[in-house]
Amino acid sequence: MTEYSHAPEPLGVPTRRAAIRLIDAVLRRGESIEAALPAATRMVHGPDRGLAHAIAAETLRRLPDLDALIDGATARPLPPDAKARTALRIALVQALVLGTPPHAAIATVLPLVEGGPRRLVHGVFGTLMRGGATLPTLPALPEAVAERWRAAWGETMVEAAQAAIAAPPPLDLTLADPSATEQWSATLGGTSLMPGHVRLTGDHAPVTELPGFAEGAWWVQDVAASLPARAIGAGRGHALDLCAAPGGKTMQLAAAGWQVTAVDQSNNRLKRLRENLHRTRLKAQVVQVNLLDWAPAAPADAVLIDAPCSATGIFRRHPDVLHRVHPTLVAELAELQARILLRAADWVKPGGTLVYATCSLEPAEGEAQIEALLRDRDNFVLKDDTPGRILPGHIAGGNDGFFIASLARKN
Numbered sequence: 001m002t003e004y005s006h007a008p009e010p011l012g013v014p015t016r017r018a019a020i021r022l023i024d025a026v027l028r029r030g031e032s033i034e035a036a037l038p039a040a041t042r043m044v045h046g047p048d049r050g051l052a053h054a055i056a057a058e059t060l061r062r063l064p065d066l067d068a069l070i071d072g073a074t075a076r077p078l079p080p081d082a083k084a085r086t087a088l089r090i091a092l093v094q095a096l097v098l099g100t101p102p103h104a105a106i107a108t109v110l111p112l113v114e115g116g117p118r119r120l121v122h123g124v125f126g127t128l129m130r131g132g133a134t135l136p137t138l139p140a141l142p143e144a145v146a147e148r149w150r151a152a153w154g155e156t157m158v159e160a161a162q163a164a165i166a167a168p169p170p171l172d173l174t175l176a177d178p179s180a181t182e183q184w185s186a187t188l189g190g191t192s193l194m195p196g197h198v199r200l201t202g203d204h205a206p207v208t209e210l211p212g213f214a215e216g217a218w219w220v221q222d223v224a225a226s227l228p229a230r231a232i233g234a235g236r237g238h239a240l241d242l243c244a245a246p247g248g249k250t251m252q253l254a255a256a257g258w259q260v261t262a263v264d265q266s267n268n269r270l271k272r273l274r275e276n277l278h279r280t281r282l283k284a285q286v287v288q289v290n291l292l293d294w295a296p297a298a299p300a301d302a303v304l305i306d307a308p309c310s311a312t313g314i315f316r317r318h319p320d321v322l323h324r325v326h327p328t329l330v331a332e333l334a335e336l337q338a339r340i341l342l343r344a345a346d347w348v349k350p351g352g353t354l355v356y357a358t359c360s361l362e363p364a365e366g367e368a369q370i371e372a373l374l375r376d377r378d379n380f381v382l383k384d385d386t387p388g389r390i391l392p393g394h395i396a397g398g399n400d401g402f403f404i405a406s407l408a409r410k411n
């Protein structure tokens with residue numbers, strides 16, 4: 001019988017392997033980090049999973065600048081998908097951004113290029129460290145994204161997006177009871193930008209350990225993401241929350257007095273919506289269906305559509321969107337959004353409100369959808385106080401990118 005002996009891998013190597021798998025999933029297969037996490041981090045546990053995620057996310061956030069450093073230190077450019085390049089990217093991001101001592105950053109990466117260009121990786125990393133390499137204060141966007149956003153929104157927006165990548169995003173909370181804003185701001189040590197909102201910046205305890213989490217006094221929601229339900233406001237009638245899971249906007253509507261029907265097709269995401277409702281003791285009727293095969297029994301006073309989209313507006317927390325969202329994907333999603341929007345418009349009572357939102361920075365998923373709806377249906381008008389386009393830097397201290405249209409159905 002043959003005996004196999006496996007030398008244990010040096011500490012920290014499986015975590016770096018998981019980080020490389022996450023980066024590959026995004027860059028080669030166009031997957032989101034979130035979708036790739038279970039398979040890529042299968043062999044790592046506890047806090048190491050978080051570390052693998054952080055290394056991958058930080059690498060994707062700073063990818064063009066890391067590649068510029070690597071290209072400046074190699075005689076012949078490494079192919080974009082070479083393992084040596086990804087190994088160098090994660091060694092550099094740890095040393096230059098995450099505060100890992102350089103010897104540890106390289107020692108945990110070299111075993112991953114064993115049998116390959118180990119010496120090259122070691123040499124390039126050493127050269128860059130000895131030369132005092134640094135990353136620019138204003139991170140570069142991938143060229144295709146910068147071009148697309150420059151064409152749509154101008155240079156100022158591109159610079160605001162770059163600044164947003166550099167700053168760690170704050171933690172925004174939405175309160176179930178806006179009249180307690182001052183009290184919760186003080187208890188949590190935060191600041192408030194509007195009633196019902198508290199923002200925490202800098203270090204804080206894990207979310208589930210913060211005061212008020214267990215009793216459901218608030219939920220995590222970027223301030224821009226809270227604007228669609230705010231556009232509907234308080235009410236006693238029936239509100240349809242379409243594409244509702246995991247329920248940020250359902251909870252806002254329920255807390256504002258509406259009888260809410262929350263509709264989504266995803267079982268997993270609806271599970272999180274139910275947990276959120278349970279924790280906050282808020283009520284909603286939950287329906288799991290594909291919206292394209294469903295219609296409500298009766299029209300509603302308010303309809304909110306938080307449509308599935310490219311999510312390019314949430315690039316600060318999900319930097320994978322900068323690398324995997326391409327015009328063809330945007331066009332496909334825009335087609336789905338148009339179908340959902342046209343169906344849902346018919347579910348609004350005369351005199352009622354329709355709010356359409358996407359966390360996207362692509363005009364095709366925002367402005368163009370509403371222009372098309374208004375061309376198609378003359379029974380809707382855009383409200384004067386419609387929030388419209390929310391670009392990075394719109395709200396002091398940072399915000400996700402969003403498009404929000406608030407429309408009235410004529411009587």
Ligand SMILES: C[S@@+](CC[C@H](N)C(=O)[O-])C[C@H]1O[C@@H](n2cnc3c(N)ncnc32)[C@H](O)[C@@H]1O
Nearest residue numbers: 243244246247248249264265266290291306308
């Ligand atoms: C932007 S997310 C919703 C976020 C949610 N409104 C919140 O505030 O927490 C979009 C949602 O649309 C759902 N979705 C996508 N296509 C759908 C369809 N055809 N029918 C129903 N739900 C759909 C997805 O499952 C996803 O949960």
